[in-house]
Amino acid sequence: MPTPLDISHNKPLLWLMAVTCGLCAGANYYCQPLISSIQYYYQVPESQVALTVTFAQVSYALGLLFIVPLGDMLNKTKLIPFLMMGAAVGLFVCALAVNIQMLWLGTIIAGLFSVAAQVLIPLAAMAVKPEKTGEVVGFLMSGLLVGILLSTSIAGLLSDLFHWKLIYILSGISMLTLSVYLKGKLPAMPKFKITYAAIFQSMAQLLQQEPRLVLRSMIGACAFAAMSMLFSTIALLLTQKPFELSDVWVGLVTLVGVFGALSTQFIGKWADRGYIKLLSWIGCSILAGSWLLLYFGSVSLFSYVSGYGLINLGLAMTHSCNQNVIFRLRPNAKSRINSIYMTLYFIGGACGSALGVYAWHLGGWHYTCYFGLALALTAALFNLVDQYVHAKQSPSTSA
Template identity: 70%
Template sequence: MKASIDISHDKTLLWLMAAACGLCAGANYYCQPLVASIQQSFQIPQSEVALTVTFAQISYALGLLFIVPIGDIVNKAKFIPLLMLGATVGLALCAFSTNLYMLWAGTIITGLFSVAAQVLIPLVTVAIRPEKIGAVVGFLMSGLLVGILLSTSLSGLLSYLFHWKSIYILSALLMLVLAVLLKKRLPVVSITRMPYSQVFQSMGALLKHEPRLIFRSLIGGCVFAAMSMLFSTIAMLLTEPPFHLADVWVGVVTLVGVFGALSTQWIGRWADLGFNRKLTWLGCSILALSWGLLYLGGSSLAFYILGYGLINLGLAMVHSCNQNIIFQLNPIARSRINSIYMTFYFVGGACGSALGVFAWHHGGWTTTCMTGIALVIAAGFFVLIDQLYTSRQLKYPQ
């Protein structure tokens, strides 16, 4: 399948797409540094507020499973702005919530429709030349990951300066503006003609005939689960003794992860050159090291910041390699492939967030760190399985 247009030289459009990826993904994490403020606002237990991140990831996973595959069978140039409008509605509901249940409802709606980012990425892979996929997808992934990290910093800052709902108001306005701009500029690419009912049959066939998609999805789910444990515990750790940080400073701490997020374009280029295996193992090693530093960070903010920065680098490295591999499996089914992979990814994230809350309340920071290490070990196991499978395929090609 050939792209109807090569957008790799349209820097303005690529920046708009990267910004949209960041805004959509970041919309699911605003509450991370706001747990204490929301608790005080609604006068409810902290553990209930912390579940907001889990609900965001579960709804995002459902959107990935049931909405993103539609990108292969409809006009993405119209579909993406429509999804962003849905996310705008969810953000507006969060902004005007008067209780936790309204906040949860808005969070769920936002999570379902902010999967627009995961339709944008497959779109760009068929709107550029194949040899540029790694670099351009890496650029969009940088926007996505930076958006997640900046979302926590901005939400903490705006909560400190104004009110915790301010970030939802600002984000809703930005989402609406980007939706309008993208509707005018997104390219039209070829689509696969099939009814929606057959989409899931084809996804089942992909799982059956592409074992590497399963292996890489499991790897992604494990590493994002390890990262998501921090998402659900960062406010609980840093706002309590010995740190006593305000919302704004909790958000500032997460900024160190930007350096890891910005590395994805560079990692994508190296992945294009065939270094996926080495980069994946390096990423898992960095993740393991980061949890060791985070354990020390339970009593030292310096170690926590260093560990937080490294875990973002390790995650970016493994995730970029995963996407580089899966997008080569079946070029005409990239939305469906991305749907499968990202569903595993965010289900892992939701499980990681829930595990983080559970571990925190049943063993404190030590148990949280031990669980994080266990998830990294599980990811390493699936990397080994993937490596053995590819070695066997090379030795005994079918």
């Protein structure tokens, strides 16, 4: 029988939480297939529009660092809906933006407050039995990743059919509605008696005392940086010759990543069974191999789509393994641990987005692929160090 805090059997609640994660995460990605349309609307250089992607990830990283740790000291059932309402405000600002600067402002507000998903995931990890952690967190991550992928597709579709701003209006309304509905559904969780200042002192201690947290965060940061290079260059590549795709088709290309996103629940199950080491190496190998296919993506749409699908699978594998490891380190500090991990993760993403634009202007698509492959190999290097550290800490285990 499930314990009172075991929500793994409450499928309706898990689905609701997964949808919430997807909606919150997707709020940061609407602009990716819309770069050309936004550029035409505001009549600004494409480099300024591409910066919107970077601003979204930087603001999200700041929210992860300064807002997510509040989950260990405040009532999560009230904090999560409040954050979602803040994200809705940012989305409405984007919809009403009269210039690119106002769009940046709305993007920053939405990015800061859409970290509600990263408060929700530690809550779920606390509300299940330890042996179900990987499965439940993986399920929520599936919702989060599918939300990211669907957000770009839907944004492109609505842009082609109506206007690029419509996605921000509908998303803001959905965010407000779901925040009200979710408030009465979340399980009550204990708060920890800790001050805001003490939280950051504790996080500094975690960085010093938990080397695997640092190493797993760096694996995630490098992997997501490699993926984010595609986020900031996909529209630049696919809307130009020889493809010349419209916004909706650029968005539809990203749907191939759904297969990787849906795999996280199953990856989590295998990670729970002790296959973290193997899965981590497979994930890093897929990340590196995907860039070989992407290299030929400048002349072959099939090669680009195949590489895009593979890199999503590799990212899902490494990310699921990372979270399985870190959530077992300190059971009473899950929000702080998730804050550290996801902050570094999205700093990596922001750097990857900026690096993608830089590589594009430096040497086009081929330079973008060189930088992406280097990031994937760096993730593999951190994984090697992590395995060495773990072997020293507990030589009798294989995770």
